[in-house]
Amino acid sequence: MASETDTSRSRAHTLREKLDTARWTLVERIREVFKEDVERVLLIQPPQFPEELLNLKIAKNKRYYNYPPYGLGLLCTNLKARGYATQILDLNFDLLDFISSQAGEVSHEQVTVLWQERIRQSIAEFGPDVVGISCMFTMSHEITKKVVRLIKGLAPALPVVAGGVHITNAPEIVLEECPEIDFVSLFESDQSFCDLLDFVNDEIQADGLSQIGTLVADRYEALAERRSPAPAELDVIPDYLDLEVSRYSALGEIGSYRYWLPEDSRNSSVLTNRGCRAHCSFCSVRNFNGDGVRSRSIASVVEEIEQLVTRHRITHISWLDDDIFFDPDRTLRLFDAIIERDLGITWDAMNGIIASAAVVRPQILEKAVASGMIGANFGIESGSPEILRKIHKPSGISHYRKLGPLLRQYPQVFARAFVIIGFPNETFGQILQTVNVCQEMGLDWNTIQKLTPLPSTEIYEQMVDEGLIEDKSLNMSSGFTLFSVRESEKQRLKEKDKQEDAREFIDYFQRDLDAVPTREELDDLWLLVDYKVNYEKILTEQEPLRLEKMRRFLRDVSNRMSIDNPLSTLFVAIVENKLGNRKEAQRYLTLSKRFLEESRYWQRRFDVLEVNHLYHLT
């Protein structure tokens, strides 16, 4: 009679023969890491700002992002359906809650102690069999590593799985830099993560494993074939367990239109489509979600909104979609369904609507507004046809020319453009074309960003080939914008750190337009573009609703986002003056003068922008 060991050896042998090498390697590694069955799953959302860059004043102003962890909520629903007990630890929420609850100053040390303590507490009290950690942004890379190391320090044998967009985009870098992570979960993991745990518990066979990677003897091994959730599997509503969904927007931003919403607005987010029809070369969405767009049923979307309204008293939704206007007929049906339910919500689309999608069927915008749209970003990126072609933007200048007048029919909507400068080999002249197109479109605001080459994107490869960035690196120290600090704020901080950096500022558009700006020049160019597309137009604006929009937006910039900024405060004064609020105008004018006197950086820029005379206009 064969012994038990013989039987299991022969079973292993048969399995080994049936599986390809990669799958077998993963199976062995899973058996090595998971010593016990899994019942309890702890899911962690790390802080969404690099700890060392945390600006406590901005946190107190509730200006950091604070979204309920949608992806983890979906995982919870699916895990619970398969019988697992789950807990979500949202460290981002906990930290912002802590900071805002303290009357006085909070130190960075206190913040660190707090998140570490929360993890300790959860592990001790909940007793997880596995920890799942989410990492969406490249700028959360370092803090994610710290969180994982703490967990492994506390419980070395506790398996740790990391998932999310950044993990998927750079799995090898993540594992190399943080080998304490046992497995990376790739792509949309709605089912694949549950499958992994089911496999550990012998509920499914090895061929059910997918989208998972690990390090074996320092080598990256993965089952990297994508198994995106099927359409029916998208009709899932996130289970936020006991998270205080109704308090999230009171502690930070959800969407970016707080200034355009009632003060007591309670915001949350909803996802209706996965993926995007386009393939812009700088964007990592296609790598993560795969080709094309998959839509959820409208009934499921509306049910989710209804639950948010009734359970959490949510009044405003920020769509998480990358391509919210995909499939015009479905989009119209969705907006009609929202109108029919009469839920009294407003909504925003802050991820960059495809401009061509908005102009080819103007009825979509009409229904969007009727169903509650109060704010939207449009992905414009550049005003140079050549750059738009190179980056495969799905819209062109002709669409942008139509978009401006179309949006002016809905003055109640705060419309913004996303603009990028610093594409590889982009000249000053091409950036000037962007300035001209933005001025012509005349949207309420233009959000300008310097290009960030994200791992796994076409532009990243291109820049590696051209020797502009380092391969297999996050290029974090190369001066790219990995974090949503306003560019002028970054420059100001640099100046503060290093007095001699208050270098000359010049109007680059008066120089050789065929030249390509250096990275340093791009920092200054950012301010110049910002001034030309956002501030200049205010000087001639007379329309009261547009001025009101500027008033609210600039007050938000001056009081909550940027610190001691004489430009935004000067323009608040100008707008207040135009609206007849003389006292407020005076107050902001005095503030602006004081900030200007204190900063050599700004004095140089004011000279070149020729704005000093504006102090006499109000």
Ligand code: B12
């Ligand atoms: C909504 C959104 C935002 C929102 C809110 C994000 C949030 N906290 O929920 C806000 C406005 C804050 C935002 C801001 C930014 N964003 Co954004 N954003 C998105 C967007 C459009 C959708 C994200 C989302 O909620 N998806 C829906 C949920 C269901 O998916 P998910 O969370 O990824 O979860 C799934 C999987 O990832 C996985 N998973 C997730 N966690 C875990 C954990 C475990 C254990 C496992 C197993 C699996 C798993 O399973 C889930 C179910 O499938 C994505 C694009 C995209 N399609 O991902 C860009 C995206 C994430 N953003 C991006 C960028 C660049 C930014 C900004 C830097 C923009 C800027 N320059 O200012 C800022 C940075 C914010 C900051 N912290 O400073 C890039 C990120 C690239 C990168 N590597 O960093 C993306 C990919 C878009 C792009 N153009 O490439 N963003």
Ligand code: SF4
């Ligand atoms: S349209 Fe937006 S989401 Fe789609 S690929 Fe381009 S940048 Fe990414």
